[in-house]
Amino acid sequence: MKASFWHQKWERGDIGFHENEANPLLIEHFEKLNLAKSGRVFLPLCGKSRDYAWLLASGYQVVGAELSELAITELFKELGLEPEISKVGKLIRYSAKDIDMLVGDIFDVSAEYLGPINAIYDRAALVALPAFIRQQYTSHLMNITNAAPQLLISYEYNQLLMEGPPFSVNENEVKQHYGATYQLKSVDIKNIAGGLKGKVSSTETAWLLQQTNK
Template sequence: MEASFWHQKWERGEIGFHESETNPMLAEHFKELNLTKGSRIFLPLCGKTRDAAWLLARGYRVAGAELSELAINGLFKELGLEPEISKVGKLVRYHAEDIDIFAGDIFAVSAECLGPINAIYDRAALVALPACVRRHYTSHLMNITGAAPQLLITYEYDPLLMDGPPFSVNEDEVKQHYAAAYRLQFVGSKDVAGGLKGKVMSTETAWLLQKKIG
């Protein structure tokens, strides 16, 4: 899945994956990460998510990575913030108080440019990537964040009935990617109202990932 695929989605306004409200799984389960106010949360492939506003309003700092500068501009506009824009290697950094979004390929994001991360909130990244890319992505994500604790949201459905994204990622695959580094805890699931994309029955699941000690 090339970068042009996502750029075209944003240019055409084909953003059915964008949620106009805060994700209920975030609101319900974020507290289980047990973070202090001021903690910095990384949102990979964040788009113009409303979840950023939810986190900022509760005293957290936000970092994100997003391919589309159109999406990033939309995010700052909705937040009512005027970002400072600067070049960081192959990336473009959009900065305002308590928020940094890096525009470009997430695989160009390094631990050095990202800075310290206290937790990851992945609602839209793992499920957006095809199977051939997901192992590379999860390894990279752990590398640049020091395997920070994570609230992960996945979807599960019959992939024969619909092509992703979002892709179906089941429990076995979550374990394949993360069980070596994290203790995995299932924290909740619900049926997607009306089906995913209005097409197929799907379950949305929240996972809490805590780094193994030793």
Template sequence: MEASFWHQKWERGEIAFHQSEANPFLLAHFEKLNLAKNSRVFLPLCGKTRDFACLLAGGYRVVGAELSELAVNELFKELGLEPNISTAGKLTRYSAKDIDILAGDIFDVSAELLGAISAIYDRAALVALPSGIRERYTSHLMNISGTAPQLLITYEYDQRLMDGPPFSVTENEVRWHYEAAYRLRPVESKNIADKLKGKVAATETAWLLQNANK
């Protein structure tokens, strides 16, 4: 999937994937990661999610990675913050109190540019990527984060009935990507009431991924 696909989505306002409120699974299960307040949380492929406001209000610091600078600018506008903008390698860093966003290709985010983080919240990253990229993404995410614990949200549905994104990611696939490094626990699963994008029956699942070596 080319970067132009996502740039065009944002430019055309085709962002049905954007949720106007904080994700219910975040509200219900994030505390299970047992993070201290002021911990730094990474949101990959973050868009302008309202989950940032929720995490900031909860006393956490946040860092995101997002391809679209349009989305990043809209995020800061909605948060009522004026970012400081600087160059970070191939990326552009937008910063304000307790928030950093790296704008550009997620695969250009290094551990050094990301900085120390305590956890990952992946609501819309893994499911946004086609199958051919997901292995590269999960490996990269573990490398740059030091295998930080995660709250991961996935969808599962009959991929033959609808093209992604979001793509269907099965339990077996989650385990294939992550079981060697994490203890995996599905903490909640629910059927999407009005079908995914109003088209297909789908199940949404929240996973806790805890480092297997800690």
């Protein structure tokens, strides 16, 4: 899946994956990460998620990585913030109080550019990536965040009935990617009302990932 796929979606406004409200699973389960207020939360492949507003209002600092600069300019506009814009390596950084956005390829994001991360919230990153790249992504994510604790949201459905994204990522795959580093706990599983994209019956699972040595 090429970068042009996502750029075209944003340019066309074809962003059915964008939620107009904060994700209910975030609101219900984020506190289980036991993160101190003012902790820094990383949202990979974040779009212009309303989850940012909820996390900021809850007293956290947020850091994101997103391919589409259009998504990030819209995010800052919706938050009513005027960003400072700078270049870091191959990326563009948009910054304001308690928020830093890195625009570009997630694989160009380094621990140095990211800074210290206290938690990860992955609602739409792992499930947005095709199978052949998910292992590279999860290894990279753990590397640049020092395997910070994570709230991960995944979908499971019959992939033969619908093409992703979002892709189906089942329990075995989550364990394959993260089981050696984290203790994994499924804290919620819901049937998606009306089916995923209104096309296929699917479950949505919230995973709590904590480092096994912590």
